[in-house]
Amino acid sequence: MTGLVYKSTGSWYTVKSEEGLVYECRMKGKFRLKGIKSTNPIAVGDYVDFELEEKSDAVTGLIHHIHDRKNYIVRKSVNLSKQTHIIASNIDIVFLLVTINNPPTLTGFIDRFLVTAEAYGIEAVLLFNKVDTYDEATKDEQLYLEYIYSSIGYKCLEISSTEGTNVNQLKELMKDKVSMFSGHSGVGKSTLVNAIESSLNLKIGAISEAHQQGQHTTTFAEMFDLSFGAKIIDTPGIRGFGIVDIEPGELSKYFPEFLAIQDQCKFNNCLHKDEPKCAVKEALENNEIAWSRYKSYLQMLEGDETYYRKDSYDFE
DSSP: OEEEEEEEOSSOEEEEETTSOEEEEEEOGGGGGSSOOBSOSSOTTOEEEEEEEEOSSOEEEEEEEEOOOSOEEEEEOSSOTTSEEEEEESOSEEEEEEOSSSSOOOHHHHHHHHHHHHHTTOEEEEEEOOGGGOOHHHHHHHHHHHHHHHHHTOEEEEOBTTTTBTHHHHHHHHTTSEEEEEOSTTSSHHHHHHHHOGGGOOOOOOEETTTTEEOOOOOSOEEEEETTTEEEEEOOOOSOOOOOSOOHHHHGGGSHHHHTTGGGSSSTTOOSSSOSSOHHHHHHHTTSSOHHHHHHHHHHHTTOOSTTOOGGGOOO
């Protein structure tokens, strides 16, 4: 039988068959030994082949094959630095929720997420959430970030889950697609999903006043079928987003504004760091490229993961 993975809890997987029946499945014991270096060989969004096993109390499934993925979102494992964690697979569009405060979303985190989406060929949209709560200074900061990313070519949408601002426009972007929502804990993912489809009634967490961040309410990724012809993958809040399997010479290709002009650099293998006659650095000096983006690029190039993983983001 073939089915789609809707939920993963680490050892058991909820799989919906082509006939629309739902089974709890597990992997065959030796399946983990096939050279897969991910902490989770099977991810939400995977198409799998499985066989049924009848027990005295229930019918469960044994997964014996994963179909090839068209794409996936991956990050470094939080606890195992040499391993990766596949957040979800076979995604059509990914939405990154950004909040200016309550909690703050750093540009370094945004840029790492966008680079990963670019690398795996997934359309990314930035959702500036909680806009109804912003004072004038916070609104100015949000508009500046929106200007930076929309100028690069990323679609940006101002959202208020509680007020319903642009929720219908968001639903149009999601229609007939598999969407993934992501962002730090506390940015309002579950609240927004509930605003899109109230019948889901996802659990909502409070913001920690001590550190201005959310308390984890989603502990694993899960896919939901929505009433307007869409699927959504809700994910746990992400503390940090380490870049995986991108060589230094390839990194600039995933910054669209760098890619557009790097053929004007003197050297074909220019890293846009110390080389002379670098078109990217010239554009930077002319304020044609945002300094925050260039700083993120250098941080990724040098493998520095402290800029976007401040202590205030490292919580339980």
